[in-house]
Amino acid sequence: MSHRFDHDTTTRRLSDGEHEAELAAAWNIGPVPNGGYQAALSCRAALVELGAPDLVNVTSYFVGASAPGPTRLRVEVLKRGRSNSMASVSLAQGGRERVRSLVAAGDLGALTGLELHHEGPPEMPAPERCLHLSPAVTSAPEVLRQVELRLDPATAAFARGERGAATELRGWLRFADGRPADGLALAFFADVLPPTVFNHLGVMRWVPTLELTTQVRRRPAPGWVRLRMVTRHVSAGHFEEDGEIWDERGELVALSRQRAMILGE
Amino acid sequence: MSHRFDHDTTTRRLSDGEHEAELAAAWNIGPVPNGGYQAALSCRAALVELGAPDLVNVTSYFVGASAPGPTRLRVEVLKRGRSNSMASVSLAQGGRERVRSLVAAGDLGALTGLELHHEGPPEMPAPERCLHLSPAVTSAPEVLRQVELRLDPATAAFARGERGAATELRGWLRFADGRPADGLALAFFADVLPPTVFNHLGVMRWVPTLELTTQVRRRPAPGWVRLRMVTRHVSAGHFEEDGEIWDERGELVALSRQRAMILGE
Numbered sequence: 001m002s003h004r005f006d007h008d009t010t011t012r013r014l015s016d017g018e019h020e021a022e023l024a025a026a027w028n029i030g031p032v033p034n035g036g037y038q039a040a041l042s043c044r045a046a047l048v049e050l051g052a053p054d055l056v057n058v059t060s061y062f063v064g065a066s067a068p069g070p071t072r073l074r075v076e077v078l079k080r081g082r083s084n085s086m087a088s089v090s091l092a093q094g095g096r097e098r099v100r101s102l103v104a105a106g107d108l109g110a111l112t113g114l115e116l117h118h119e120g121p122p123e124m125p126a127p128e129r130c131l132h133l134s135p136a137v138t139s140a141p142e143v144l145r146q147v148e149l150r151l152d153p154a155t156a157a158f159a160r161g162e163r164g165a166a167t168e169l170r171g172w173l174r175f176a177d178g179r180p181a182d183g184l185a186l187a188f189f190a191d192v193l194p195p196t197v198f199n200h201l202g203v204m205r206w207v208p209t210l211e212l213t214t215q216v217r218r219r220p221a222p223g224w225v226r227l228r229m230v231t232r233h234v235s236a237g238h239f240e241e242d243g244e245i246w247d248e249r250g251e252l253v254a255l256s257r258q259r260a261m262i263l264g265e
Numbered sequence: 266m267s268h269r270f271d272h273d274t275t276t277r278r279l280s281d282g283e284h285e286a287e288l289a290a291a292w293n294i295g296p297v298p299n300g301g302y303q304a305a306l307s308c309r310a311a312l313v314e315l316g317a318p319d320l321v322n323v324t325s326y327f328v329g330a331s332a333p334g335p336t337r338l339r340v341e342v343l344k345r346g347r348s349n350s351m352a353s354v355s356l357a358q359g360g361r362e363r364v365r366s367l368v369a370a371g372d373l374g375a376l377t378g379l380e381l382h383h384e385g386p387p388e389m390p391a392p393e394r395c396l397h398l399s400p401a402v403t404s405a406p407e408v409l410r411q412v413e414l415r416l417d418p419a420t421a422a423f424a425r426g427e428r429g430a431a432t433e434l435r436g437w438l439r440f441a442d443g444r445p446a447d448g449l450a451l452a453f454f455a456d457v458l459p460p461t462v463f464n465h466l467g468v469m470r471w472v473p474t475l476e477l478t479t480q481v482r483r484r485p486a487p488g489w490v491r492l493r494m495v496t497r498h499v500s501a502g503h504f505e506e507d508g509e510i511w512d513e514r515g516e517l518v519a520l521s522r523q524r525a526m527i528l529g530e
Contacts (some may be wrong), residue, residue: 057476057524059324061351061367064342078365079328083526084475088353088365097313100343100353102326102365104475113502115526116465118432167383200381210349210369211322213478215524217500233517236484237378240520242507252498255505257522259322259480261348262379 003179004146005188009041011048017075020043023093025068029141033066033167035099035209035258036191037143042073042089042101047184047251049075050085050178052105055183059213066093081106104139108183108219122228124152127172131156133194147192149173152222157199164199167231167239172224180222181247183254189225190243190256196231197239197262205263212258223248237262268444269411270453274306276313282340284310285379288358290333294406298331300364300442300474300523301456302408305449307338307354307366312449314340315350317370320448321508324367324478329365331356346371373484380526386511387493392437396421398459414438430463432496432504437489443471445487446512448519454490455479455508455521461496462504470528475503477523488513502527 008026011019027037039060047055071093078086084106091099124130130150133140152170159166173189174181181189195207226246231239243256273291276284292302304325312320336358343351349371356364375517389395395415398405415437422429438447438454446454460472491511508521 057326059326059367059476060476061322061324061343061369063351078326078362086328097343100351100367101474102324102367104326108501110502111501113529114462114466114499115501116432116499116504118497145481171441197379201379211324211367211478211480213324213476213522215503215505217477217498217503232381232383233482233520234381236373236376236380238376238480238482239381240480252500255498257478264378265303 003175003177005175005179005185009184010046011045013048013072019073019075021071021073022220023066023068023071025142026146027143029067029143031067033068034143034191035060035062035212036188038091038099039101039212040090040188042099043103043184045073045075045087045186046087046103047253050087050105051062052085054106054108054219055187055216056084056106056108056185057099057104057215059211060099061211062099062209064096064098066098069093081199082083091252108216111116117252121226121250122170124170124226127224130172131159133159134167142222143192147173148174148176150184155199167196167200169193169196171227173227174224181220181225183216184252186216186220186245187214188256189227190244193227193229195243195260196229207260207262210259210261214254214256216254220247220253221249225253234250268440268442270440270444270450274309274449276338278309278313282477284338284340286336286338288331288336289335290407291411292408292409293333295302296332296510298333299408299456300325301453301479302364303331303356303364304477305453307356307364308368308452310338310340311352311368312370313355314342315345315352315370317350319371319373320452320481321349321371321373322369322480323452324476326365327474328365328477329361329363331358334358357359373481377493382517386491386515387435389435389491392489395437396424398424408457411441412438412440414457420464421488429464432465434458434461434494436492438492439489446485446490448481451481451485451510451519452479454492454510455519458492458494460525461494461506462499472525472527475524475526477521477525479519479521481519483516483518484519485512486514
């Protein structure tokens, strides 16, 4: 438990299904804890209750904005199965629900079956030739102190104050303190990159997430992961961000999709 | 209420949040009601409780197999908001939960904001030059009597007993009885096409869905919708199906993604 992500996703079990935890400000985007961090915290409580080794799938609906500080988690076990178990997790602060998640858990190491990949990992320069997006950059959020993020310069026009046509970001990511990635980390990583639409909009502003789902496919190898986040359709300000996460071996370890919203000016 | 889909998604409100309904066998795949149909039924109960006109986003986790017959739905309101409202819906039979859904609802007609589409609707032959996949075809499921489905022959090698490399299906879809599509219909349509992996596997067998999410983007125009379902990654038998649904005007009306599993032989 020497790593910050583990410390800041620790929950204290009060009774069957009831946990308390502390949302740490270290994972903020502006005044609000990162959505992926809140999803990971919810998953951790679910894994404890389900007694399952791996996060398989998680969906979070963001009911209301959280703030750093004490939080309560209520885990309802929906199913204990051979191939997977499921739970619903409610994350509340001050008696008001902020995030509701559904979680499937199981043993990813025990899966056997067809492998078929029509696409490989995204092509991008090595980390040392990518753009270091750090909190030193004006307006970069606090959460970026906890990770090392290197953006493919070809997708980072917005970070140079320019405006690109694409709504795609590619980058390398790992924890700043060397913690290896696992399923919980992937649920967080899926929400770390800046919004894909920044590059097109040419402005960086708050784009709240309505829903975020992460499919964990495989336990990641230690080291960097490589991410590709793509938006194909913005409909009246609502858009998807489709994420792929690949590990250092070049294996797909997770897919993610979120629905986010560009708020009116 | 002269259309079958409306009749078969009708719920009777017993008290605050408590509904009863009947899962009709007409929407079966083999012995099991179609997952999208169960999602649509759950959404309808949520819309009643939330008093919202449009389904915006729905995620269903399939906890256990349902069967045609009586079912109880319990709707928990999570949020009543200006831009959207949210609910959790539990669908149970015989006291056991079968499907748990999270639903966001609101007024899609009131949305204004950026429109940006990097891809248009899929190219495919007109419906009359596509393959009519009907229950007359051996092993085609019962649910296909309720819709007209026309598959692009280029993606339907499996229906000719052949084996294709692609894991993509394209097709036209509408209700057989002329019911126009709406958000609830799209939550169902997202799960109607045969699994994308049939084409590659060369066999048609049961591929259970773990989770299904549909993002409704716009109210569809009357008439055919056009669907494209794509699988890029099968990991130890687990795969995503990414769906796009376009209306007759050529506008994107929904995105969907499910996680399904090819079970061992």
